[in-house]
Amino acid sequence: MQVQVNTIMIGVRDVARARKFYAEGLGCALDKDYPGFVLLRLGDGSSALALYEWDAVAGDAGVSPEGSGFRGVSLHSNVASRAEVDEIMATAVAAGxxxxxxxxxxxxxxxxxxxxxxxxxxxKVATTA
Known part of the structure; x- marks a missing residue:
């Protein structure tokens, strides 16, 4: 068996705000949109991104929802050029x-x-070389 990551789920404090940031701001394709849960497609060959209410994620896993600061994870987007890095950074800032x-x-x-x-x-947005 080979492990695959086909969905990355993150707990968010405000699902509507997160949906707006990712779908409208960054242009991710909205796949499923339910109260408290959103699934976004990030592009061909990429994992999907799920947004789920923070406390619900903790409850689902059976852990405490308390905690803040660095979570020990970062999402990476590798692109071909400096111009693409700058464009994604600017788009993200414009989206909030x-x-x-x-x-x-x-x-x-x-x-x-x-x-x-x-x-x-x-x-992290980076060139591949």
Missing amino acids: ATVVKEAAAAEWGGYFGYFADPDGYLW
């Missing part, structure tokens, strides 16, 4: 994201930046 690290050249020869969505989830 916060720049965490301005896009800049990296020691490894690439170019990357970080933004946080309205719930604080980190996104």
Whole structure:
């Protein structure tokens, strides 16, 4: 058996706000839209992104919903050019994201930046080389 990730689910404080950020702001395709749950398609070859009420995710897993700060995970979007990095960063900010690290050249020869969505989830946008 080989493990596959076909959906990434994140707990959000406000599903409507998160839907607006991802669907309208970043242009993700809306697949399912229920009260308290949204499923978005991120493109061919990519996992889907599910948005679920924060407390409901914790309840589903049987853990406490308490906690804040860095969650030990970041979502990455690898693109072909610096212009694409800059475009995605600008689109995210226009949609309500916060720049965490301005896009800049990296020691490894690439170019990357970080933004946080309205719930604080980190996104790294980077060139592939």
